[in-house]
Amino acid sequence: MVASPAVVELSRLQFAVTALYHFLFVPLTLGLSWLLVIMEACYVITDKPIYKDMTRFWGKLFGINFAMGVVTGLTLEFQFGQNWAYFSQYIGNIFGVPLAVEGMVAFMLESTFIGIFFFGWDKVGKVQHLFSTFFLAIGSSLSALVILVANGWMQNPVGATFNYHTLRMDLNSWSQLWLNSDAQVRFVHTIAAGYVTGSLFVLGISAFYLLRGRDLAFAKRSFVIAAGFGLAATLSVIYLGDANGVEVATHQKAKLAAMEAEWNTAPAPAPWNLIAWPNQAKQKNDFSLQLPWAMGVLITHSLDTQVEGLNPIMAHNKLRIKRGMRAYDLLQKLRAGDPSPQLLAEFKKYQPDLGYGLLLKRYTEKVTDATPAQINMATKDSIPNVQILFWTFRIMVACGFFILWIFILANVFWLRDTVWNKRWFLRLTLYSIPLPWIAAEMGWTVAEVGRQPWVVNGILPTFMGTSSVSTSQLHLSLAGFIIFYTGLFFVEMFLMFKYARLGPSSLHTGKYHFETIAHK
Amino acid sequence: MLFTYVTYKIIWWALVGGVLTLYAWTAGFDLGIGALLPFIARKNDERRVLINVIGPTWDGNQVWLVFGGGAIFAVWPAVYATVFSGFYEAMLLVLWSLFLRPIGFEYRAKIQNAIWQKTWDWALFVGSAIPAIVLGVAFGNLMRGVPIHFDDTYRSFYDGTFWQLLNPFGLLCGLVSFSMFVAHGANLLLMRTDGIIKQRCWKASRAFSILFMLCFATAGVWIACGFMGYKLVYLPTHPQADMFKTIVHTVPSGLLANYSVYHWMVIAPMLGFAGGLLSLCAGFVRKAVASFIGSMLMILGAVLTFGFSMFPFIVPSITNPNQSLTLWNAASGVYSLSVLFWVAIFVLPTIGLYTLWVYAKMWDIISSETIAEQGHELY
Numbered sequence: 001m002v003a004s005p006a007v008v009e010l011s012r013l014q015f016a017v018t019a020l021y022h023f024l025f026v027p028l029t030l031g032l033s034w035l036l037v038i039m040e041a042c043y044v045i046t047d048k049p050i051y052k053d054m055t056r057f058w059g060k061l062f063g064i065n066f067a068m069g070v071v072t073g074l075t076l077e078f079q080f081g082q083n084w085a086y087f088s089q090y091i092g093n094i095f096g097v098p099l100a101v102e103g104m105v106a107f108m109l110e111s112t113f114i115g116i117f118f119f120g121w122d123k124v125g126k127v128q129h130l131f132s133t134f135f136l137a138i139g140s141s142l143s144a145l146v147i148l149v150a151n152g153w154m155q156n157p158v159g160a161t162f163n164y165h166t167l168r169m170d171l172n173s174w175s176q177l178w179l180n181s182d183a184q185v186r187f188v189h190t191i192a193a194g195y196v197t198g199s200l201f202v203l204g205i206s207a208f209y210l211l212r213g214r215d216l217a218f219a220k221r222s223f224v225i226a227a228g229f230g231l232a233a234t235l236s237v238i239y240l241g242d243a244n245g246v247e248v249a250t251h252q253k254a255k256l257a258a259m260e261a262e263w264n265t266a267p268a269p270a271p272w273n274l275i276a277w278p279n280q281a282k283q284k285n286d287f288s289l290q291l292p293w294a295m296g297v298l299i300t301h302s303l304d305t306q307v308e309g310l311n312p313i314m315a316h317n318k319l320r321i322k323r324g325m326r327a328y329d330l331l332q333k334l335r336a337g338d339p340s341p342q343l344l345a346e347f348k349k350y351q352p353d354l355g356y357g358l359l360l361k362r363y364t365e366k367v368t369d370a371t372p373a374q375i376n377m378a379t380k381d382s383i384p385n386v387q388i389l390f391w392t393f394r395i396m397v398a399c400g401f402f403i404l405w406i407f408i409l410a411n412v413f414w415l416r417d418t419v420w421n422k423r424w425f426l427r428l429t430l431y432s433i434p435l436p437w438i439a440a441e442m443g444w445t446v447a448e449v450g451r452q453p454w455v456v457n458g459i460l461p462t463f464m465g466t467s468s469v470s471t472s473q474l475h476l477s478l479a480g481f482i483i484f485y486t487g488l489f490f491v492e493m494f495l496m497f498k499y500a501r502l503g504p505s506s507l508h509t510g511k512y513h514f515e516t517i518a519h520k
Numbered sequence: 521m522l523f524t525y526v527t528y529k530i531i532w533w534a535l536v537g538g539v540l541t542l543y544a545w546t547a548g549f550d551l552g553i554g555a556l557l558p559f560i561a562r563k564n565d566e567r568r569v570l571i572n573v574i575g576p577t578w579d580g581n582q583v584w585l586v587f588g589g590g591a592i593f594a595v596w597p598a599v600y601a602t603v604f605s606g607f608y609e610a611m612l613l614v615l616w617s618l619f620l621r622p623i624g625f626e627y628r629a630k631i632q633n634a635i636w637q638k639t640w641d642w643a644l645f646v647g648s649a650i651p652a653i654v655l656g657v658a659f660g661n662l663m664r665g666v667p668i669h670f671d672d673t674y675r676s677f678y679d680g681t682f683w684q685l686l687n688p689f690g691l692l693c694g695l696v697s698f699s700m701f702v703a704h705g706a707n708l709l710l711m712r713t714d715g716i717i718k719q720r721c722w723k724a725s726r727a728f729s730i731l732f733m734l735c736f737a738t739a740g741v742w743i744a745c746g747f748m749g750y751k752l753v754y755l756p757t758h759p760q761a762d763m764f765k766t767i768v769h770t771v772p773s774g775l776l777a778n779y780s781v782y783h784w785m786v787i788a789p790m791l792g793f794a795g796g797l798l799s800l801c802a803g804f805v806r807k808a809v810a811s812f813i814g815s816m817l818m819i820l821g822a823v824l825t826f827g828f829s830m831f832p833f834i835v836p837s838i839t840n841p842n843q844s845l846t847l848w849n850a851a852s853g854v855y856s857l858s859v860l861f862w863v864a865i866f867v868l869p870t871i872g873l874y875t876l877w878v879y880a881k882m883w884d885i886i887s888s889e890t891i892a893e894q895g896h897e898l899y
Contacts, residue, residue, distance in 0.1 A: 001671055067626035070579065071619045077589050078615050081604025086675050088604075092597020093852040097860055100594040103587030104867045111583045112871075112878050115576030119898070123881050135874075163853065166763060167674050168597070170853035467605035468677045477612055484619060491623070495630050508896045 002361050003466040010474040011083045011466045014481065016448075018075050020441055021485050025069035027440050030144055030191050031198020031233070032062045033137035036117075037130070038225055044130050053511075054222055055133070056121070057504045058202060063118060064495050068488065070111075075481070082477075087455050087465030094160050094171045095150050102146035110139030144191045152183025154456050155447070156251040162351055162459075164334050169459065182251055185243045186447070192236035193443065196403060197436035199230025203410060204433040205500050207426040214513040216420075218504050224414055231407040238400055245299055248450075249307065252457065254317075254382070255450035257310045258389040260295060261285055265309040269296025275394075278386040283311055310383050317356065317382040321375055324357025326350045328367045355459040356382070362463055384452040392442040392449070399439035406432055521858050528857040532595045533847045535864060537827045539591060543584035544701070544819045550578045552705020554621065554648025555698070558641050560706075560720040564634070565888045567641055568898065571625060572891070573712045575899045576882045578625060580875060582618075594860055596850040598676070598763070599834050602668055606678030607658060610685055614654050620647030629899050652701045653694040659826055660693025661685050663775060665750065665838030674763060679839055689742065695735045700822060703728035703799055704815035710808035714887055725811055726803045732818060733796040740789060743829070749774020750836040755848055763849045768841035775829040785828040792821025 003011075036055050043051035077099070080088050088096075116124060116132035124132065153160075159176030160169045171177065203226040209219035248256045257263075261278040262270070263285065272294030277287040296303055327350035333339075334347055359381060360367045363374040370378070406429060413419035419426070451457055455465040499506055505514035523531065553570055561567040574581075593600040604611055620643040628640040664687065667680040706725040710718060743749070751774050754767035771777070779785050795817025802810035830836075835845040851857060884890075891898065 001673075001675065063626055064630070067622040070582075070622040074586070074615060074618055077586055078604060078611055080593065081589075081600045082608055082611055083605070085601035085605035088593060089597045089601040089674065089676070092593050092600060093856045096590065096594030096597055096600070096852070097856055100587065100590035100860055101863055103583060103590040104864065104871070107583045107586055108580060108871050109874075112577075112580035112875055114579055115878055115882060119572075119576040120881060121897070123884075171856045171859070172853075174855075174859045467601070467608075468675060469605060469608055473608050476609070480612060480616060484616060488619075488623065491627065495627060499630070 001365065002464050003468065004471070005362075005463070006471050007469065007474060008463045008466055010471060010478060011469075012462065014083060014474065014478045015079060017478070017485075018072065018079060018481055019448075020444065022069070022072035022076055023440060023444055024437060025065050025072060026144070027194040027197035027436065028065045028201060029062070029069050029140050030194025031196065032058060032065070032201065033133075033140045033198075034195060035198050035202055035225060035229060036062060037133050037137050038229065039222075040130050040133050042225075044126050050218060050221065053504050053507055053509060054218060056507055057218075058222070059117065060499055060506060061201075061205075061496065064492060064499065066114065068492050071488070072485075083467050083469065083474075084455070084465045085467035087460060090168045090460055090465070091160075091456055092168070094153060094157075094169055094177065097171060097177070098146045098150040098153075102143050102150075106139050106143035106146055108139070109135050110143065113139065141191050144194065145187050148187040148190055149178055149180065149183045151447070152180045152186055153177060154454075155186075155451055156180055156182035156247075157456050157459055162354065164331055164347070169456075182247050185240055185247050189237060189240035189244050190443075192233050192240060193436065193440050195233035196230055196237055197440065199226045199233055200403060200406070200429075200433055200436050202226035203230060203406075204430045207429040208500070209503055210420055211423060211426050211430070215503055215505075218512070220420065223410070223419070227407060227410040227414060231411050234400070234404045234407050238404060241397075241400065246301070249299055252450065253308050254310065254313050255384060255389070255446075256299065257308060257313060258384045258386045258450060259393040259446060260299070260307070261288065261386055261390045262295070262307060262309045263311050265306055265312050266295075268300075268306045269293040269303045270307050271295060272298060273390075276390060278390055280386055283314075310386070314379050314383060318375065318379040320353045320356040321359060321378050321382070323350055323353035324355065325360065325368055325370060326357075327352075327354040328357040332368075352458075355454070355456075355461070358464060359453065359461050361461070381453050384450050388449050389446060392445045396439045396442035396446065399435045399442070403432065403435055403439070521854065523858070525854040525857075528854055528861060529847050529851045531861060532591075532851065532857055533827070533831075535861075536588065536591055536595065537823060539584055539588045541820055541823045543581075543588055544823060545704075545816055546581035547578070547584060548652075548701045548819060549705040549708040550574045550581055550621075551648045551652040552701040552703065553709060554644045554705075555652060555702050556705055556709075556721075556724060557648070558645050560709075560724055561717060564637060565891045566717055567637075568629070568891045568895075569713055569717060569886050569888060570709065571628070571644070572898045573709060573886050575625060577879065579622070580878070582621075591860075595852050595857060596834060596845070596847070597852060598674070598850045599845050602676040602678070602835055602845065603658075603662075603666075605676065606666060606668055606680075607661075607682075607685065608678075609682035610654055610658060614651045617647045617650035617654075620644060625899055649698070652698045655694075656697025657685060657690040657694040659697070660690035661687070662835060663693070663749075663826070663830065664689050665748070665770075665836040665841075665844075667839045668835065668837045668843065669840045670764065670843050689739070689747070692735055692739055692742070696732065696739060696822060699728045699732040699735060700815065700818050703732055703796075704812075704819060707799060707808070707812040707815045710811055712884070712886055714885055722803055722806070725815075726800055729796050729799040729803070729814070729818070733793060733800075736789070736792055736796070736822065743775045744773055746772040747775065748772060749777065749829075750833055750841060750844060751777060752832060752846065764843050766842060766844070766846065766849060768836070768844045770841055778828055778831055782828075788821055788824035788828050790821070791817050792825055795819070795821055 036059055039051055040055040113132040113135040117136050120129055158180050159173030160171050163170045202222050206219040206223040209215050261273050261276040263283055271290040271292045273288045274291055275289045276285045279286045295307055299307055330347040330350060333343060357367055359378040360370045360374060363377060364370050413422060453461050455462040505512040553574055557567060557570055561570045624640045624644040628637055669677050703725055706721045709721045748770050751769045751771045753769050756765040795814045799811045799814030802814055832846045832848055833844055834847055834850055837844045
């Protein structure tokens with residue numbers, strides 16, 4: 001018996017809120033940790049105390065952010081079991097494995113060495129401390145790798161088979177799980193986005209000190225390190241974002257067509273909808289502004305490959321739903337008694353479409369008795385929300401290219417040694433700090449909304465994945481999360497602003513702006 | 521594959537137990553110290569002493585819980601799904617309490633304001649005491665059996681309420697875990713502090729060691745006097761068998777059944793008591809290290825007693841005993857169990873090495889003078 005639509009919607013809302021909230025803190029951890037490694041390496045090599053001060057000051061801001069990452073990450077670990085129990089049981093064999101590895105390999109490394117990073121300055125040698133910071137950074141990046149292997153499997157489920165005895169998926173290839181091309185590309189795209197976030201954060205706050213004319217030596221060095229690292233990272237994000245598009249074109253045709261609001265397959269090379277107003281009910285765009293040939297070139301990197309439109313995809317899905325009904329019927333027979341080899345062989349033939357049959361569970365518990373009208377409704381459910389995908393994707397890309405220009409200009413201007421007086425550019429940099437966050441949140445929305453109606457692509461519909469909890473339990477938890485998270489958000493932002501404004505004076509070394517003023 | 525499916529199932533049962541023990545050994549004293557914070561440290565600098573004793577290492581210790589959760593997800597998906605969704609409110613209570621700790625540690629000293637800091641002291645108390653109790657309550661309820669059933673698609677349903685978890689036996693087990701964590705926390709402080717705080721810790725260690733032994737003994741007597749347990753009567757031999765072809769009976773004092781078959785298992789509760797006595801007696805002769813070893817044994821004894829009493833059950837169903845989850849029917853496929861085993865074999869010793877290195881480097885007596893000298897670098 002699947003959960004009521006209200007339970008499904010509340011569970012999805014809660015997951016969206018808590019996961020997107022968690023990802024407010026992750027990218028900064030990912031990026032800032034490597035900037036700390038670079039700054040500290042400069043300290044170890046040059047022995048100049050200013051680099052130590054830089055590591056410690058940016059480390060202070062890192063710590064304020066990191067605590068929130070720990071807290072909000074715990075929520076997700078609990079939530080798979082609390083709210084997505086059927087999902088957890090159905091794919092725990094596979095999805096749980098990288099999660100366990102994440103705890104063992106990544107979090108342990110990160111969380112153990114962070115103690116040395118903050119409190120070990122006088123207790124371990126310089127090189128030992130640098131290595132601790134390095135392990136902190138590598139632990140953070142590894143956790144992103146592992147979580148994207150897990151999420152990549154949900155997008156492109158490879159290396160697993162359905163077990164009809166236990167009614168769940170079983171892992172059968174460790175290497176396919178880890179070398180999943182989808183996971184690899186999205187991992188690099190995601191951590192590079194984190195590196196961009198960290199870089200623009202340091203760049204923007206350094207620009208603030210330059211604008212105020214404070215702690216100039218400190219701010220200039222921070223600015224230059226962030227500008228160089230950030231440019232490399234932004235180029236990686238965009239390059240891997242493009243590779244990601246090619247992956248999606250291979251494994252998730254509906255997601256791609258929805259991102260581009262392409263309802264019908266256009267002859268290659270297809271035009272590209274620069275702006276459009278998709279209408280899901282009528283299965284067409286109410287309005288669109290097209291660039292000829294552009295989609296063929298941008299997505300398929302060729303002039304003769306087609307991008308399949310949503311309407312033909314749905315027609316194809318309808319056939320798969322019908323085959324899925326057959327698979328479901330065979331599964332019932334297998335479970336009812338001892339299976340004959342013929343029955344097993346036939347089930348094997350239809351099993352790849354079992355998930356499509358399960359889409360009907362929303363309308364009929366029995367699946368096999370679905371009416372043509374119910375099949376049509378399930379078919380309409382089989383593509384994601386086009387409006388959301390089309391726009392979130394475009395906002396993400398726009399932010400990405402805007403950030404690219406900031407980093408290009410930052411590097412050009414500092415190489416010419418003119419940036420320090422370009423107040424308009426410094427101001428622009430400061431106010432651009434939120435952009436990588438917006439891009440990252442939009443990116444995850446594209447990834448997750450684009451996978452709908454599936455929680456595991458083609459295998460398990462999202463509405464089947466929930467727990468058997470009540471709406472009142474969900475109201476309680478959702479309200480609790482919103483209250484907690486809103487409060488924590490204000491506290492975190494207050495501290496972040498307080499310490500960013502204070503700058504390196506917060507280190508109590510006696511060398512920086514507010515301290516020297518106080519002494520005069 | 522090196523071992524058979526059955527062997528891997530037993531290995532992972534032992535490994536999950538090992539991870540729980542490591543969590544209780546390390547994060548146990550963090551929780552205990554948090555619970556003691558407002559009581560044995562009265563002034564601000566005293567409280568900062570306590571916080572900074574665990575400051576550099578609490579985060580790594582907490583990861584044992586994260587890894588434990590992930591491991592249960594991977595090796596017993598049905599257990600993870602059933603317990604986390606069934607104990608919904610209790611899990612929220614633990615989770616939201618745990619929220620207060622990272623934030624409290626990291627943000628408390630970031631604003632110099634007495635009200636702000638006192639608020640976080642109490643938040644740290646709540647964030648430590650509640651998980652320390654609720655974890656025990658949860659384990660107590662597992663021993664008692666949980667009202668769960670599964671439908672024919674193996675979707676789990678919890679047929680009880682949050683308040684039913686707060687039954688007398690569950691609460692008694694909550695006291696067992698609370699007292700053992702607090703004693704363990706006090707014993708760590710004995711080695712890492714001095715002066716007035718250390719004096720207060722001797723008292724706390726003594727009181728909570730006694731409380732632990734009393735509660736642990738009460739639970740044992742209760743079980744011996746006919747507390748219902750579960751007995752696996754029939755287990756299908758085919759490794760791919762459907763999950764619930766097992767037959768389970770309820771029997772009085774069933775949790776003692778394993779001890780009469782495997783007499784050596786008695787060592788587990790004995791370790792628990794021996795640890796409690798060691799923690800207590802070492803306190804009288806002021807031997808801090810011995811006290812700490814005592815509380816480590818207490819914890820090991822309690823975890824082993826839980827495991828041995830329950831074997832092979834993980835989540836027995838009080839309402840549908842045949843649908844109980846055991847380590848036989850709840851385990852993942854053999855492939856998942858084996859690959860994860862190989863990762864664990866290489867990674868866990870590595871974790872042990874670098875964690876010990878960090879502990880060794882950060883091991884120091886912390887006093888009010890330390891806080892006065894290095895205050896702005898500390899929590």
